[in-house]
Amino acid sequence: MNLLFLCTGNSCRSILAEATFNALAPEGWQAMSAGSQPTGQVHPRSLALLDREGISTEGLYSKSWSNLPVKPDIVITVCGNAAGETCPTYLRPALRAHWGIDDPVKATGTEEEINSAFTQTYLTLREGIETFLTLPLDDLRKNPFAFKTKLDYIGILKFKHPHPK
Template structure:
């Protein structure tokens, strides 16, 4: 069975999708592989995202904000992480992948004190990590091959989970 490829997709690919990509790759080992991209990439990885990932003990070497036009793989699963409830336009992936939506507020848009902005990044990360830990309890490769409809349902259910 091949390693399932998961694409975390948002608009800017500077915060949430990067946090998800790095976290899944660090926690999943060889079971799953993640990448990230944006429909309108910011062109940089947000420095607060880099610091947060480093604080969590994850490597940030080679991270970049990428366009979905530059993908080198064809994903099996696409998870959008934009906050469509906040009026953010969520990109639509038109490939044949199983798609799910895990809405998370964009910490890059957070305002207020330093502590409030840091809290927004921590909250986004904690939500994503919680959902990623949930996906790691699924037999993703098996479901992808034998029961994609159930996998789609499970990914949608996970997208509603909060820590």
């Protein structure tokens, strides 16, 4: 199964989610990330954080959703629409969910406060991914609607940013 984490710039949140999911996922599951308007580079704080967490950064780069290597079965948007950010809509057939989280790239303050924003983003994404991986993954094929409901519930419960209608 192929999972796409999608945001606007593909420099932080979706990259953190891709790397974390791939580090934790069972065999047969693969995450990728992309952006609707990729920045062209992964944010250095994202790479440093993943290194500190012992998660591989090999092969991570900022990329467009129009150049995906495979068609995703599931698309999870991770943009923070509560902060007024426009969230891209993936139009191809795929199960879709939204886990809204604000972009730590926009954090201000001291180095410690900015690093804390990145760490909090990572920990929130990791918690959502760990919850995702407790779901009966076979249900995706048997009952995609029920699986989507569970993914949406994770988005509301863990991220507290419901997707706009």
